[in-house]
Amino acid sequence: MPPAELPHRRAGGLSLPVISLGLWQNFGESTPFDDQRRLVLHAVDRGVVHLDLANNYGPPPFAAEESLGRMLSRDLRRDELLITTKAGYRAWPGPYGEQGSRKYLRASLDESLRRLGTDRVDVFYSHRFDPHTPLEETLGALRDAVRSGKALYAGISSYSADRTAAALVVARSIGLPLAVHQPAYSMLNRWVERAGTDGRSLLDVAATAGMAVVAFSPLAQGLLSDRYLNGVPAGSRAGRGGPLRPEWLTDEVLAHVRALDVIARAGGRTLPQLALAWVLRDQRVTSVLAGARTTDQLDENLAAAAAEPLDDDEIAAIEPHAVEAGINLWGPRSSDL
Numbered sequence: 001m002p003p004a005e006l007p008h009r010r011a012g013g014l015s016l017p018v019i020s021l022g023l024w025q026n027f028g029e030s031t032p033f034d035d036q037r038r039l040v041l042h043a044v045d046r047g048v049v050h051l052d053l054a055n056n057y058g059p060p061p062f063a064a065e066e067s068l069g070r071m072l073s074r075d076l077r078r079d080e081l082l083i084t085t086k087a088g089y090r091a092w093p094g095p096y097g098e099q100g101s102r103k104y105l106r107a108s109l110d111e112s113l114r115r116l117g118t119d120r121v122d123v124f125y126s127h128r129f130d131p132h133t134p135l136e137e138t139l140g141a142l143r144d145a146v147r148s149g150k151a152l153y154a155g156i157s158s159y160s161a162d163r164t165a166a167a168l169v170v171a172r173s174i175g176l177p178l179a180v181h182q183p184a185y186s187m188l189n190r191w192v193e194r195a196g197t198d199g200r201s202l203l204d205v206a207a208t209a210g211m212a213v214v215a216f217s218p219l220a221q222g223l224l225s226d227r228y229l230n231g232v233p234a235g236s237r238a239g240r241g242g243p244l245r246p247e248w249l250t251d252e253v254l255a256h257v258r259a260l261d262v263i264a265r266a267g268g269r270t271l272p273q274l275a276l277a278w279v280l281r282d283q284r285v286t287s288v289l290a291g292a293r294t295t296d297q298l299d300e301n302l303a304a305a306a307a308e309p310l311d312d313d314e315i316a317a318i319e320p321h322a323v324e325a326g327i328n329l330w331g332p333r334s335s336d337l
């Protein structure tokens with residue numbers, strides 16, 4: 001049976017399904033390979049042809065790429081998929097195992113290709129801005145990856161509006177098209193809308209440059225669902241000691257989540273569906289990059305792509321509750337967000 005089609009949006013030269021799947025969590029040692037495989041094959045069958053990785057996903061680092069490599073060798077057709085990876089956070093000890101040096105990015109991409117068992121990724125990202133390495137060096141490493149054919153497109157992740165504007169200038173000067181930006185964006189984390197020093201937000205800068213925007217953690221790591229409204233369930237990301245910190249679940253944040261849940265139900269949606277539709281209300285967002293642990297979660301999320309877009313009344317009702325919740329895990333680690 002041919003895979004189902006999800007709507008696509010085009011930007012940066014790429015055609016992306018409006019909902020993509022990330023393999024940050026749930027693709028490591030604590031999830032049986034058969035469960036990982038079931039989820040990925042189900043996603044691809046439903047049209048989720050964009051799979052997002054990084055060298056450090058799993059957990060532990062490298063595990064997600066190794067898993068997807070196993071699936072590519074037996075179950076999946078490489079050229080039907082858009083596979084992305086990144087380097088920038090710590091992957092191995094020492095100065096050449098993190099940040100944005102040419103040495104690290106080049107070695108990491110070679111290792112990623114080996115784990116994935118493919119000769120190219122579709123997008124290779126600088127995972128975060130590195131204040132210690134000149135942009136010319138980091139972006140030069142991305143350009144060389146594209147010129148060598150080991151990556152078809154280049155991207156940056158979690159660079160602020162100002163850093164992105166600066167990166168675009170450098171990229172142009174060295175002959176690198178920067179195709180994609182990957183920032184965190186959700187109803188509880190709206191930094192991409194904030195103006196930089198020239199008055200433009202990251203969404204403005206990316207749109208002007210024609211970059212695709214792939215918005216990650218649109219469910220605020222699961223907080224934008226009803227599951228934390230009565231405590232922290234065992235097995236959830238917060239309950240497992242994952243990167244969703246229980247101290248973020250304050251009464252104030254939960255009151256907003258509760259209100260958003262009521263708005264979702266009034267419109268015949270679930271809260272995750274409302275959260276995805278809200279990010280996609282902005283046409284400058286090319287794809288939302290959601291995570292899922294089960295096929296039921298994935299199916300619930302994919303239904304958002306088939307539903308009616310939010311109307312102006314719903315967007316207005318959401319606005320007082322779509323507030324910064326202090327949950328931007330990436331802010332302090334990205335120097336200037």
Ligand SMILES: NC(=O)c1ccc[n+]([C@@H]2O[C@H](COP(=O)([O-])OP(=O)(O)OC[C@H]3O[C@@H](n4cnc5c(N)ncnc54)[C@H](OP(=O)(O)O)[C@@H]3O)[C@@H](O)[C@H]2O)c1
Pocket residue numbers: 021022023024025026052053127157158182216217218219220221222223225226227235236237238272289290291292293296297298300301330
């Ligand atoms: N570039 C970067 O620096 C960066 C950083 C972070 C993430 N990312 C990318 O973005 C992807 C998505 O990030 P994320 O996993 O944080 O995204 P998310 O979609 O905000 O959260 C996904 C988690 O929410 C819960 N969930 C999903 N669907 C649900 C549903 N229908 N009902 C209830 N709970 C639901 C699950 O957690 P439970 O396990 O609790 O069920 C799931 O693992 C990553 O895999 C990665 O590719 C990139």
